[in-house]
Amino acid sequence: MPITRTYLAKRILLLFLVVFGVLIISFIITRVIPARPELLWVGAHARAEQIERARKELHLDEPIYIQLYYYLVDFFRGNWGVSWRTRQPVILDIVTSLPATLELTITAFILAFIIGVILGLIAAINYGKVVDKAISVLSIIAASIPVFWLGLVLQTVFSIWYPVLPGGMRVDPSLVIETGFKPITNFYILDSLIQLNIPVLLDVLKRMILPVITLMMYPLGLTIRMTRSMAVESLQEIYVRALEVWGLPRSKMLYKYVLKNVIAPVIASLGLSFGYTITGALMVELIFVYPGIGYYVGMALLSYDYPAILGGIVFVAIIYSLVNLVVDIIHAWIDPRVKF
Amino acid sequence: MGLIPRDFFKFLVKRPLYTAGFIIVIAFTIIGSIAPYILTKPEDAWGVTYDLNKAFQPPSLEYPFGTDAYGRDMLNRVILGSRYSLIIAVCVVGLSLIIGVIVGLVAGYLAGFIGTILMRLTDMFLAYPPLLLAVAFASVLGRGVLTTIMALAISWWPWYARLMYVSVNSVKSAQYVEAAKVVGLSKFTIMAKYILPNSLIPVVTQSMLDMGSAILEASALSFLGVGVPPPIPEWGRLISEGWVYVSKAYWITFFPGLVLLVTVVGFNLLGDAVKEYMNPRLRSIVAKR
Numbered sequence: 223m224p225i226t227r228t229y230l231a232k233r234i235l236l237l238f239l240v241v242f243g244v245l246i247i248s249f250i251i252t253r254v255i256p257a258r259p260e261l262l263w264v265g266a267h268a269r270a271e272q273i274e275r276a277r278k279e280l281h282l283d284e285p286i287y288i289q290l291y292y293y294l295v296d297f298f299r300g301n302w303g304v305s306w307r308t309r310q311p312v313i314l315d316i317v318t319s320l321p322a323t324l325e326l327t328i329t330a331f332i333l334a335f336i337i338g339v340i341l342g343l344i345a346a347i348n349y350g351k352v353v354d355k356a357i358s359v360l361s362i363i364a365a366s367i368p369v370f371w372l373g374l375v376l377q378t379v380f381s382i383w384y385p386v387l388p389g390g391m392r393v394d395p396s397l398v399i400e401t402g403f404k405p406i407t408n409f410y411i412l413d414s415l416i417q418l419n420i421p422v423l424l425d426v427l428k429r430m431i432l433p434v435i436t437l438m439m440y441p442l443g444l445t446i447r448m449t450r451s452m453a454v455e456s457l458q459e460i461y462v463r464a465l466e467v468w469g470l471p472r473s474k475m476l477y478k479y480v481l482k483n484v485i486a487p488v489i490a491s492l493g494l495s496f497g498y499t500i501t502g503a504l505m506v507e508l509i510f511v512y513p514g515i516g517y518y519v520g521m522a523l524l525s526y527d528y529p530a531i532l533g534g535i536v537f538v539a540i541i542y543s544l545v546n547l548v549v550d551i552i553h554a555w556i557d558p559r560v561k562f
Numbered sequence: 563m564g565l566i567p568r569d570f571f572k573f574l575v576k577r578p579l580y581t582a583g584f585i586i587v588i589a590f591t592i593i594g595s596i597a598p599y600i601l602t603k604p605e606d607a608w609g610v611t612y613d614l615n616k617a618f619q620p621p622s623l624e625y626p627f628g629t630d631a632y633g634r635d636m637l638n639r640v641i642l643g644s645r646y647s648l649i650i651a652v653c654v655v656g657l658s659l660i661i662g663v664i665v666g667l668v669a670g671y672l673a674g675f676i677g678t679i680l681m682r683l684t685d686m687f688l689a690y691p692p693l694l695l696a697v698a699f700a701s702v703l704g705r706g707v708l709t710t711i712m713a714l715a716i717s718w719w720p721w722y723a724r725l726m727y728v729s730v731n732s733v734k735s736a737q738y739v740e741a742a743k744v745v746g747l748s749k750f751t752i753m754a755k756y757i758l759p760n761s762l763i764p765v766v767t768q769s770m771l772d773m774g775s776a777i778l779e780a781s782a783l784s785f786l787g788v789g790v791p792p793p794i795p796e797w798g799r800l801i802s803e804g805w806v807y808v809s810k811a812y813w814i815t816f817f818p819g820l821v822l823l824v825t826v827v828g829f830n831l832l833g834d835a836v837k838e839y840m841n842p843r844l845r846s847i848v849a850k851r
Contacts, residue, residue, distance in 0.1 A: 243686030248698070255702050262702070359579070362834070366826040368778055370785045371801055371819030374808055382809045497691030504697070505785060509805075523701060523786050535698045539690045 229554065237547050244539045249293050252532050253280070262528035265306040297536075303529030307522060312533035315518055320537075321408035322392060323507065323514030327499050330434045331492070334441035339488065342449025343476060349454055357446060365443030370505040373436040377509060380432060388429050390511035397425055433510045437502050441495040448488045456483040486557035493549035497542055573839050580838075583831025590825050594648030597641050607638035609793025618811045628813035630803065639795035640818050646707065646796040647825070651776040653711045658718035659769045663762070665719070666726025670761075671734055671753050681727060687720040693779050700788040710789045714779055718772075722765050729761040736760070767836065774829030781822055797822045 253259045260276040261268070268276070277283065281292045296302070302312040345357040381389030388394070392410055397403070403422045406413050414423035456462060457480060465475050500516075507516035515534055522530035574581050598604070605611045609632075616633030619625050627636035669680035687695065700713035733739065734757060742752045781798025783789030790796045792803070797818045804814025 239682075240685065240689045243682070244689050247686055247690070247695070251698050251702055255699075355579075362827055362830050363823070366774065366778070366823060366830050368781060368785075368798075368801075368819055368822050368826070370782065370798070371815065371822065374801070374805060374815050375819070378808050378812055498693070501691050501693040501697075501782075504694075505782065508786075519697075520786065523697070523788055526701075528701070531701050532698060535690075535694050538694060542691050542694075543689050 230551070233547055233550065237543060240543045241540055244536060244543070245294060245297055246290075248532055248536045248539075249290055252528070253282075253289055253293065254286070263303055265527075302533040305522065305527055305530040305533075307525050307527045307530060312529050315530065316515060316534060316537050318408060319513055319515050319518045321514075322410075322512060323500070323503055323516055325409055325411060326430065326433055326437060326507070326512065326514060327496075327503055329430060330437035330499060331441055331496065333434065334438040334445055334495075335488075335492065337438075338442050338445025339449050339481075339484070342446045342484070342488075343453055343480070345446065345450045346453030346457060346480075347472070347476070349457075354450075358450070361443045361446035361450070363443070364439045365447065367439050369436055369439065369502040370509065372439060373433070373506050373509040376432050376436060387431055388425075389432070390429075390509075392426060392429060392512060393422060394425050397422055429510075429512075433506050433512055436506050436509075437499055440498045440502060441492065444491060444495045445488055448491050449484050452484040452487050453480055456480045459483075486553055489549060489556065490553045493546040496545045496549075500538055500542060570839055574835060577835065580831055580835035583828045583835060586824060586828025587832050590644060590828065591648065593641060594644040597645040601638050601641060603635045603638045606634040607642040607795060609634060609639070609795060618807070620811075621813050621817075627817040628811065630800075630814050631807060631811075636800070636814060636817055639800060640797070640821055643795040643797045643800060643818065644821075644825075646790065646794060647777045647780065647822075650707065650711055650714070650780040650790075650796075651773045654714040654718055654776045654780070655769045655772055657711065657715040658722055659765065661715070661719040662722025662724075663726050663758075663765060665723040666765070667730055667753055667758060667761070669723070670727045670730030671749070671757055680723075684720045684723045684727075687717065688724070690717065692717050692721075693782055696779060696783060697786060697788060700783055705788060705791040707790050707794070710780060710783055713783065713788075714776065718776070722769065725765045725768055726761065729764045730757055733757055733761045767840070771829075771833035771836065774826040774833065777822070777829070778826050 252262060256262055260273050260280060260282060263276045263280060264272050281289050284292075300311075300313045302316075304310065305312050305315055308315055341357050341361075345354040348354045377389045380387045393403070401419050401421055403414065403417065403419050406416065410426045411423065414420075414426060462475065462479055465479065466472075503514065503516035504520050505516070506512070507514050508520035511517065515538060519531055519534035519538075521527075522534065574584055593600075601607045612632035612634065614633055616629050617631055619629040619633070621628045625635050625637065627640060629635055630639070665680050665684065669677040669684075671677075690698075695717035696713045699716050700709060703709040703713055739752060739756050742756050747755075780789060781796065781801070784796045784798035785802045787802065790799055792799065800818040801815045801822075804811065804816075804818075808815055
């Protein structure tokens with residue numbers, strides 16, 4: 223167990239610093255760059271007295287460091303402004319739409335990780351052969367494909383031309399009414415399992431297929447490439463070759479020795495690809511009308527709803543920092559060579 | 563071609579996939595550079611006119627990529643789009659490189675208080691998922707080619723600053739730097755004449771490999787409506803224009819996306835080629851087989 227209490231304490235302290243940094247940048251974006259920040263806060267069709275009230279509320283008459291102070295206080299009190307589009311407090315909107323995005327991205331991530339490691343290992347074992355080349359090409363395409371385009375193509379093919387899969391939404395509304403499904407946690411898979419509502423569960427899963435495939439492409443490509451190159455190098459190690467000569471079964475060798483060398487760097491790279499996946503969710507949820515944070519921010523972008531855009535982005539950045547913290551800790555736990 | 567070692571081409575020729583990537587990149591660069599002069603229907607490409615009689619023509623000999631909702635030839639629009647992708651990618655990577663190299667160089671060599679401040683600043687930017695920060699900046703900066711470049715560069719430079727910082731740190735204790743210090747050269751001279759040239763290669767190589775991602779992210783911004791405004795035929799913009807018609811005219815979104823995919827794949831293949839070429843260990847494994 224290489225993880226010490228000091229390491230954890232240090233990392234958590236660092237997390238607070240990072241969150242502080244995230245807030246400083248969002249402060250610059252919302253309050254320093256725009257010529258009249260109050261207009262972002264109230265919307266395009268606000269009346270003069272509303273704008274005046276916003277000026278007071280945002281403390282825009284005060285010096286900039288006082289503004290920053292109030293910005294931070296407001297942030298931690300949960301006063302993130304009101305969305306013009308939904309006319310609800312931004313923080314409330316975000317909390318209700320978070321589970322949908324998490325359900326989607328976590329599923330995509332786990333699938334990408336499992337499939338990616340397996341394909342990467344297959345490619346490494348068959349290094350230089352046709353299978354390896356095919357998998358390599360697949361991984362390059364997966365890592366290069368524009369998510370928004372792939373989403374549109376899959377939607378066109380599988381729900382318009384050959385309507386085998388639903389092309390949007392989290393669940394069929396009529397099914398919800400028929401079966402009396404009630405969202406409790408807003409994680410629909412969990413909710414339908416708790417209520418033993420199988421029709422809803424199946425519908426939810428069916429509607430997740432296309433968005434998940436679209437979202438998982440980037441992390442999949444990255445995982446295959448990472449696994450393949452680490453496994454190729456590790457198969458060259460003297461001790462692994464020695465084991466081969468001793469006649470250790472290939473599967474056992476892969477599982478016991480190679481996989482261990484491969485997993486740690488792959489996990490380390492997952493943190494970064496999470497950043498891409500969650501940004502991809504922005505476009506994928508828009509295309510598949512999947513009401514998560516991505517859809518929320520995407521719609522906000524299309525309607526210039528600034529409190530919602532920036533609230534959503536700051537929130538995602540904080541989640542991203544948290545994920546990176548968890549990834550680092552897992553990495554340190556698996557690979558004792560990681561130094562701090 | 564003095565910049566590229568001659569045996570790199572020998573290395574390429576033996577690997578058809580990498581050669582394909584190289585050809586795609588060269589073709590994209592050439593087409594992007596001369597796009598305005600090879601258009602057959604310039605007024606369609608620039609989007610200044612429209613003819614509703616020709617709207618939604620499926621792909622045919624006359625319109626290989628079909629026509630859009632305003633009857634404009636998609637092939638011409640896609641060709642002109644390559645120019646915007648090229649300009650944006652080169653500017654984003656170039657601008658980020660300049661900022662990143664300066665920040666990394668100063669932070670790495672001066673270390674101490676200034677260095678810490680600069681690197682913490684870099685970390686603040688790295689706390690955001692890359693594209694998301696660009697979206698945030700683009701949303702307040704407004705739409706336009708220039709603002710797209712700025713928004714992307716703001717989210718891009720910290721990666722180069724970090725890389726430069728690491729490579730400056732590995733160079734700064736070299737003997738020739740110590741010698742320069744002993745002779746009494748100023749800090750600025752040492753940085754400019756000794757540290758900079760010797761720590762530049764990793765970050766410049768990385769920046770070349772990043773062109774594909776820059777093209778991809780620029781098109782994502784345009785797709786989300788915060789990148790370049792209409793009627794500029796940037797590829798992400800074209801895909802989002804075709805989005806509403808996707809059930810009746812798939813070609814408006816399909817072809818720009820396909821070209822975008824091929825271009826990015828080309829850059830990534832070339833990037834892999836360069837990485838493999840520069841990693842002797844990987845090459846020796848290949849040679850053994």
